[in-house]
Amino acid sequence: MPFSEPGKTKFQVDLRRHLRNQGICDNLVHLICEIAEASKYVINAVRTGDLGVAGTSNLYGEEQLALDVLSDRIIKKRLIHSGVVCNIASEEMDEIFQAQADADGLYSVAYDPLDGSSLVDVNLAVGTIVSIYEGCNLLQKGRNQVAAMYILYGPRVSMVYSVGKGVHEFTMNHLMEYTLSRENITMQDEGNIYAPGGLRNKYQQGTEQFVRYLEEKGAKLRYSGGFVPDINQVIMKGKGIFMYPALNGSPNGKLRLLFELNAMAFLVENAGGAATDGRQPILDLEPHSLDQRAPVYIGCKADVVKAMEFVSRN
């Protein structure tokens, strides 16, 4: 068989080639490819790095693990050196970092470098979540994202992205290249899987009733405790709902609007699903601070509508 360069055969589409066909500007192609490159170092850190604590805490007062700090450094450095980024914010940083001053053609990036990091010691799947905006403003609605992506470090490494023209999955091959595995992923209107985050004994009345409704209709509980694998399941199977609701004592739930929710809501909406905080679409929430949290109900459209019906009773 003749030798074929990886990504060049009729059967393999590499990430850069796919991005070039999306009709987006070269800087954005470059930026997404740089983040994909950075993820190769993050997966290496996850596989072999120190599982201990870093001795520091983040903006939310949570203890940072050495892996949180290392993953953050890997991605931040790559973004700075990309030459196409002005502002950077992450779940592990206390404030916005300006890589370069505002100029035409630059992007800003909000990310969670290693979501679910406390699951690494028990060898469960974790991931990186990224939102990209044009210009330097990071405190804007998720609806303004020009691209969103996540990388899932599971038994396989996969990357799911959208620039607003469909949702596409790439899988890392044995050469550590991302090659296209599923294009234009779409979700069903309704599903039979549910992934409920948060302590159930803290659920408000309407949320508890919604879970009972799901159980009675025979929906399957599929919850790993990692937002990236849990959402990936809903998107890839095209069915189901994930929620991290408002809880008694935590009316905004746990998940972070800028670093976790906006990217996932953008991807799910682009796959034909929906994401709400119980009242309005996640993508329409106005961010006021970097550390803003929101409750979330995200997945198949009809399931999300049903969730809203129930949680309006809270």
Ligand SMILES: O=P(O)(O)OC[C@H]1O[C@](O)(COP(=O)(O)O)[C@@H](O)[C@@H]1O
């Ligand atoms: O187990 P908890 O505290 O209810 O939280 C689970 C949620 O928190 C997360 O771990 C996010 O927090 P981290 O980014 O700090 O890991 C999500 O992956 C998951 O959906």
Ligand SMILES: [Mg+2]
């Ligand atoms: Mg997180």
Ligand SMILES: [Mg+2]
């Ligand atoms: Mg994190």
